[in-house]
Each structure stands twice: as C-alpha cells, then as structure tokens.
Amino acid sequence: MTTTTTTEQFADVSATTLLRFATAGSVDDGKSTLVGRLLHDSKSILTDQLEAVEQASLKRGQEAPDLALLTDGLRAEREQGITIDVAYRYFATTRRRFILADTPGHVQYTRNMVTGASTAELAVVLVDARNGVVEQTRRHAAVAALLRVPHVVLAVNKMDLVDYAEPVFASIAEEFTAYAASLGVPEITAIPISALAGDNVVEPSAHMDWYGGPTVLEHLETVPVSHDLTACHARFPVQYVIRPQSAEHPDYRGYAGQIAAGVFRVGEPVSVLPSGRTTTITGIDALGESVDIAWAPQSVTLRLADDIDISRGDLIAPAEDSPAVTRDVEATVCHVADQPLSVGQRVLLKHTTRTVKAIVKDIPSRLTLDDLSQHPAPGQLVANDIGRVVVRTAEPLALDAYADSRRTGSFLLIDPADGTTLSAGMAGASFAAVAEAVAPAADDDAAWDF
Amino acid sequence: MSTVATVPEGTVNPYALSHLDSLESEAVHIFREVAGEFERPVILFSGGKDSIVMLHLALKAFAPAPVPFTLLHVDTGHNFPEVLEYRDRTVKNHGLRLHVASVQEYIDAGKLRERPDGTRNPLQTVPLTEAIQQHRFDAVFGGGRRDEEKARAKERVFSLRDEFSQWDPRRQRPELWQLYNGRHAPGEHVRVFPISNWTELDVWQYIEREGIELPEIYFAHEREVFDRNGMWLTAGHWGGPKEHESTETRLVRYRTVGDMSCTGAVDSDATTLDAVITEIAASRLTERGATRADDKMSEAAMEDRKREGYF
Numbered sequence: 001m002t003t004t005t006t007t008e009q010f011a012d013v014s015a016t017t018l019l020r021f022a023t024a025g026s027v028d029d030g031k032s033t034l035v036g037r038l039l040h041d042s043k044s045i046l047t048d049q050l051e052a053v054e055q056a057s058l059k060r061g062q063e064a065p066d067l068a069l070l071t072d073g074l075r076a077e078r079e080q081g082i083t084i085d086v087a088y089r090y091f092a093t094t095r096r097r098f099i100l101a102d103t104p105g106h107v108q109y110t111r112n113m114v115t116g117a118s119t120a121e122l123a124v125v126l127v128d129a130r131n132g133v134v135e136q137t138r139r140h141a142a143v144a145a146l147l148r149v150p151h152v153v154l155a156v157n158k159m160d161l162v163d164y165a166e167p168v169f170a171s172i173a174e175e176f177t178a179y180a181a182s183l184g185v186p187e188i189t190a191i192p193i194s195a196l197a198g199d200n201v202v203e204p205s206a207h208m209d210w211y212g213g214p215t216v217l218e219h220l221e222t223v224p225v226s227h228d229l230t231a232c233h234a235r236f237p238v239q240y241v242i243r244p245q246s247a248e249h250p251d252y253r254g255y256a257g258q259i260a261a262g263v264f265r266v267g268e269p270v271s272v273l274p275s276g277r278t279t280t281i282t283g284i285d286a287l288g289e290s291v292d293i294a295w296a297p298q299s300v301t302l303r304l305a306d307d308i309d310i311s312r313g314d315l316i317a318p319a320e321d322s323p324a325v326t327r328d329v330e331a332t333v334c335h336v337a338d339q340p341l342s343v344g345q346r347v348l349l350k351h352t353t354r355t356v357k358a359i360v361k362d363i364p365s366r367l368t369l370d371d372l373s374q375h376p377a378p379g380q381l382v383a384n385d386i387g388r389v390v391v392r393t394a395e396p397l398a399l400d401a402y403a404d405s406r407r408t409g410s411f412l413l414i415d416p417a418d419g420t421t422l423s424a425g426m427a428g429a430s431f432a433a434v435a436e437a438v439a440p441a442a443d444d445d446a447a448w449d450f
Numbered sequence: 451m452s453t454v455a456t457v458p459e460g461t462v463n464p465y466a467l468s469h470l471d472s473l474e475s476e477a478v479h480i481f482r483e484v485a486g487e488f489e490r491p492v493i494l495f496s497g498g499k500d501s502i503v504m505l506h507l508a509l510k511a512f513a514p515a516p517v518p519f520t521l522l523h524v525d526t527g528h529n530f531p532e533v534l535e536y537r538d539r540t541v542k543n544h545g546l547r548l549h550v551a552s553v554q555e556y557i558d559a560g561k562l563r564e565r566p567d568g569t570r571n572p573l574q575t576v577p578l579t580e581a582i583q584q585h586r587f588d589a590v591f592g593g594g595r596r597d598e599e600k601a602r603a604k605e606r607v608f609s610l611r612d613e614f615s616q617w618d619p620r621r622q623r624p625e626l627w628q629l630y631n632g633r634h635a636p637g638e639h640v641r642v643f644p645i646s647n648w649t650e651l652d653v654w655q656y657i658e659r660e661g662i663e664l665p666e667i668y669f670a671h672e673r674e675v676f677d678r679n680g681m682w683l684t685a686g687h688w689g690g691p692k693e694h695e696s697t698e699t700r701l702v703r704y705r706t707v708g709d710m711s712c713t714g715a716v717d718s719d720a721t722t723l724d725a726v727i728t729e730i731a732a733s734r735l736t737e738r739g740a741t742r743a744d745d746k747m748s749e750a751a752m753e754d755r756k757r758e759g760y761f
Binding site: 016017018046047048049085086087088089090092096097099111112114115118119224225226229230239240242243244246248249252256257258263285287288295297298299312336348350352353406407410411412414418419420421424 | 465466467468469471472473474475476478479482483485486510511512513514515516596597603604610619622623624625626627628629631633634635646647649651652733734735736
C-alpha cells in the first residue's frame with residue numbers, strides 16, 4: 001500500500017486522477033481529527049503552517065497546537081471556535097489528487113452538506129462507535145442519497161474507545177448499510193477507524209486484524225472516479241458561440257461548452273434543444289486540438305454541419321436520445337438562503353447555461369430528514385429545509401431527472417431582486433429506492449411520497 | 451504538450467481524466483461562463499505564474515478567436531523589471547489590451563501615503579478598486595488559489611463584491627454543482643477565480659505540460675540580495691538595503707512574483723522546470739510562508755486585506 005509520499009515519487013507522477021469528496025460528521029465525531037490526519041500524513045501541512053498554528057495556540061493559552069486553527073480560516077471562526085462555512089482543501093498521494101469539501105457539522109448542516117456533496121463523488125460519513133447510528137447519521141445518509149453521491153464511506157470512528165471490538169463495528173455497519181441501501185445509495189464501504197490513534201486512516205490498524213478491507217486513504221485512492229460514461233445520455237449545454245471572423249478563420253463557428261454527460265463523436269446526428277432542430281457534428285475541438293471523440297467533463301467546442309440558430313442556453317444531445325422539453329418542473333429543493341421560499345413567489349431558475357423566469361406554483365411537502373417523514377403543504381421553505389416544489393418556467397427547459405444526470409438535472413432558484421441563491425434543485429424523484437407517486441395536481445398532499 | 455483527448459495510462463476507467471485535464475476543463479468552463487454572462491470582464495495580470503496560467507487557459511478557451519477580455523495590472527512601482535518586460539511582450543504578442551493602475555501615481559498625487567516599512571502590497575487595494583469602478587468592470591478574474599492561504603480556502607469561485615469591492619465572508623453565496631451565480635447589482639462586481647482548485651504543484655506541472663514561458667526570475671540565477679526578517683530581498687531603488695543591512699550575491703529564485711519590498715527569494719539551484727517541480731514537491735514551506743512578508747503581519751492579514759477589496 002502506498003501511504004507516504006516521497007519527493008521523487010511525488011514529482012514523477014503526471015497522470016494521476018482527481019477525486020472530489022466531502023466529509024460529514026457532527027462536532028464531536030472526530031471529523032477535524034480525521035481531516036487533520038489525512039492532510040498531515042499526505043504532507044499537506046507544511047512547517048510554516050504548523051508554526052503559525054503553534055504560535056496562535058500559545059497566544060490563546062493552549063499548550064498543545066490546536067489543529068482546528070489550520071482549517072478555521074476566518075477571524076470569526078477562530079474567535080468563536082466554530083466553523084462557519086464549507087472550505088475546500090487539497091492533498092495528494094502518488095496515486096491521486098484530492099479535493100476535500102470540508103463541511104462544518106453545526107446546526108446549519110443541511111445547506112453546507114448539500115453544497116459540499118453537490119460536487120463530490122464520494123462522501124465520508126463519520127459515526128462515533130460508542131453511539132452508533134444516530135439521527136445525525138441518518139440525516140447525512142439521506143443528504144448523500146438525495147444528492148446522488150455515487151460512493152459513501154461509513155467511517156466508524158473511536159474504535160479505540162470500544163476495545164476495537166468487531167461486533168460493535170459489524171452491527172453499526174449493518175444498520176447503516178441497510179438504511180442507506182433503502183434510500184438507494186449505490187455503494188457503501190464501512191471502515192472501522194480511530195482517527196486519533198491512526199487506525200485504518202492511512203496505516204492499517206494493528207488492533208483490528210479481523211478487518212480485511214482497505215484503509216480510508218487506500219479506498220480514496222482506488223475508488224473509480226467516474227462511471228461508465230458511454231452508458232450516460234450525452235448532454236452538451238452551449239455556453240458560448242465562438243466566431244473569430246478573422247482572415248485566418250472567416251467561416252469558423254463553434255459551440256463552446258463543457259460536456260455534462262456521456263460521449264460525443266464526429267459524424268453523430270444531434271438535436272438542438274429547445275428548438276428541436278437536427279444536424280450532424282462535423283468537428284470537435286478540444287482546446288486547440290482536433291479530436292474524433294470527447295466525453296464528460298471535457299471542455300470542448302463542437303462544430304456542426306448546418307448553420308442553425310444556436311445560442312448560449314441551448315442543449316445539444318444525440319438525435320435519438322434527447323431529453324423532453326418542459327415548462328413544468330417537479331423537483332426536490334434544499335433551501336439555502338435566509339429569506340424563505342414561498343408559494344407564488346417569482347424567481348429565476350438557472351439550469352446549465354440557461355437562466356429563465358419562473359414562478360413557484362406549489363410546495364407540496366417538506367421533508368423531515370431525521371425519519372424521512374413528510375409534512376404536507378408547508379406554504380414556505382426556510383433555510384436548511386428540504387422540500388418538494390412545483391415550478392412553472394417562462395421558457396421551455398431541456399431538463400433531465402437528477403437521477404440520470406447530476407449536471408443537467410440540477411438547478412438554482414435565484415431571487416430576481418437581489419441575486420441571492422435561494423434554493424438548490426434536483427429534478428424528478430427524491431430517493432432512488434423509494435417509490436414515489438407523482439401527483440398531477442397539488443390537492444392531494446399525501447401523494448408526495450418521500 | 452496537451453494530452454486532452456488521450457486516455458491516461460494505467461487507469462481502470464478509460465474515460466477518467468488526468469487531474470490536470472480535470473482542472474483545465476473546469477477553469478475553461480469558468481472563463482466561458484463569465485464571457486457568456488458579463489458585460490465588461492477583465493483579467494488581473496501581473497506577469498506572475500498564476501496569472502500567466504490564467505491567460506494561457508483563456509487563450510485555449512476561446513481559440514481560434516481572440517480572448518474576449520482586457521487585462522489589468524496594478525503596478526506597485528516596485529516590480530521586477532524582468533517581469534514588466536515579460537508582461538509587455540506577452541500583451542503585444544497576443545494583441546491584447548492592458549490597463550495599468552499605478553500605485554506610484556497615487557503616491558505622487560498625494561492620494562496614498564508610503565508606509566514606514568516600505569511595503570507597497572497593501573497599497574494596491576485603492577488603485578485596484580478605483581480602476582474597477584472607473585472602467586466599470588463587472589467581472590474581475592484573479593489567479594488566487596485556495597491552497598495559498600487559510601482565508602482563501604473559504605473563497606468562492608464567483609465572489610460577490612459590493613460597490614466598495616469589499617468581501618464579506620458571511621454574505622457568500624453557497625456554490626452548488628457547477629452552477630455559478632454571477633448576478634450582481636449595478637456598481638457591484640464579481641471576483642472570479644478559475645484556478646481556485648489548483649495547488650502550487652498543479653500550476654507548475656501544467657506549465658511544464660503546456661510548455662508555457664515564464665519570466666526568468668522563477669529560475670535559479672545569481673542576484674544581489676540582502677537579509678531582512680529572514681527573507682532574501684533584492685537590492686534596488688525601491689529602498690533596500692538600509693544602513694545596517696548588507697548585500698551579498700547568492701544563487702536564488704522566486705516562488706512568487708510580487709512587490710520587491712515584500713517578496714523574498716529562496717536559495718535554489720533549480721534552473722529547469724523539472725528541477726523547480728522537484729524542489730517544490732520537497733519543500734516543507736508553503737509558497738507564501740516562504741516568500742511573502744505581507745502575510746506575516748498578522749494571523750488574519752489576508753482576510754483583512756480581502757475584506758478591504760484586495761483580490
């Protein structure tokens with residue numbers, strides 16, 4: 001196993017992949033200790049940063065360096081000893097680069113975890129071995145399931161405080177796996193650890209020879225970073241039209257964007273939405289290089305056979321596999337703003353590269369994450385609420401279900417008055433494994449089943 | 451050179467991108483979002499490696515069309531001549547337009563006062579924010595990276611600034627998926643950081659992969675320097691050395707490029723990109739810890755400057 005990084009190995013590596021992951025854990029689960037150990041053992045905490053922490057700790061009258069000062073970057077966070085907001089941290093091993101969304105575990109957990117999980121391919125959910133699966137754990141599992149994070153790691157921490165006993169781990173792992181699987185989390189890996197003592201975080205534990213699986217780092221290094229994209233519906237939101245109109249390129253017209261999902265090939269027939277016109281890809285320019293094939297999440301420029309009217313906000317998709325176009329959006333949203341979201345409210349909806357006017361027609365239900373029960377017709381959603389909404393847009397959208405594409409199934413609701421991001425939206429059903437009845441009208445709240 | 455469309459060897463999934471390709475793709479997406487949504491964007495360009503990488507990414511993002519942005523340099527008056535020469539040559543080669551906001555002009559006009567310690571980095575904030583107001587820039591690209599500093603780790607990719615350019619960490623918008631919200635009121639603007647997710651090593655590996663030319667002060671060379679507070683500063687007309695400080699000639703290079711009064715050189719014999727990358731991978735000091743005096747002023751120096759409008 002590769003756990004430490006030597007200079008020579010580190011500098012040699014050129015083809016490593018990138019994994020984005022998020023941590024979730026409440027204040028006392030040992031999240032900072034786990035993050036600190038991953039950063040420290042991967043050489044990501046350097047001498048001057050440690051010295052700064054030591055000095056700052058001394059000034060506060062603390063004898064040992066307080067590692068939380070490494071991650072609490074804001075004056076207010078250090079003064080109050082709390083973490084205010086998501087921070088992104090970077091570390092690397094010889095095998096892979098990591099971007100960690102470090103999400104604070106205080107009361108505003110939902111919007112913070114949703115923010116961190118939105119770009120994560122893996123979530124680490126921490127549990128205290130002494131307490132087992134608690135309400136907060138179920139909340140974290142539910143958010144990971146809702147955001148369709150492809151991989152979930154259950155890190156059963158503080159194993160040193162339960163005598164490294166296998167039955168303790170086994171029963172927590174079993175309970176969590178059953179719960180997460182019932183929500184449709186596709187892959188769950190449970191690892192018994194002690195972040196403080198260093199068991200199974202970076203180095204295999206000497207105390208748990210009954211455990212034969214990977215350490216946390218080993219798992220992070222080897223988990224697949226993307227699914228088989230050939231199986232995904234190909235989607236290309238047009239960001240920008242490139243037209244040099246220069247002597248050298250008098251007729252060049254390219255549609256620039258980042259492939260949201262799937263694969264595009266030269267020669268492929270495509271549809272342009274929402275107009276529905278069809279044409280063929282004649283060329284793909286991958287940042288200055290002409291290629292025959294490109295896939296998500298590459299930023300490329302497509303050239304098409306016909307000069308049809310295409311602009312920012314349009315979506316290019318294979319002719320035989322285009323999403324339906326709709327003005328009625330049914331979705332689950334996490335409300336992230338301090339001002340509420342109410343029925344009847346006029347908002348802007350940002351979907352891929354398209355922003356349209358919209359109105360909140362209905363808020364059929366609000367979800368209680370603790371037990372996944374639903375509260376019918378709440379009237380409005382406030383900060384950190386998760387609920388079902390029905391939104392009517394002024395213009396048609398080529399919207400996928402979030403279950404099919406995190407990128408073309410997600411959207412923001414924005415306050416048109418001051419630009420505030422109000423809600424994070426996921427189109428379609430909420431949880432993969434829970435049967436969901438879609439109500440044709442909002443008069444029957446019970447039909448909205450989480 | 452570029453390996454955009456090739457599959458990295460040794461990976462299980464043939465469609466997995468290398469980490470540099472992922473970061474490049476994300477940065478290009480951010481540049482194109484700004485081009486699609488803003489009226490008057492500008493790239494802060496100092497001739498330092500991060501802004502050089504940003505310009506390179508912008509050139510790739512819009513090729514074969516020209517970069518649809520102008521450039522802005524806040525010139526402290528204490529810049530390295532090699533860097534200014536590089537800046538002007540680059541602007542000319544790519545047919546770009548450069549705005550310069552001059553700290554020296556502000557001092558000469560009595561609008562800014564020289565600090566007793568001679569450091570001009572904090573003085574950049576006023577010329578920067580006034581240039582943004584004067585030219586009505588609505589999106590300002592900066593080369594800031596979250597790995598640089600703990601306050602920067604809290605920064606969004608799209609960072610809303612008020613009419614005074616101030617950063618309010620509590621008023622930041624949650625940033626979800628790749629859906630960047632750039633809406634702002636008239637007078638406000640958005641600072642945009644396309645290479646937020648890059649580390650110092652990523653920047654150097656990308657420079658090597660893409661064969662990007664840099665100012666020569668990034669590579670080891672003999673230079674007349676003197677020791678101030680444990681850093682090697684370049685002797686020069688900006689005000690060093692003082693009477694009790696003595697100069698010596700050393701083999702050094704720079705890890706960052708900034709104002710001469712607060713940017714230190716490091717002892718190094720790295721004359722090639724390979725050697726620089728090996729040296730950085732082995733370093734036990736962060737980039738800013740090793741070479742930036744202005745960050746050592748207080749525990750929250752960067753946060754305080756950002757709040758005032760620094761990028």
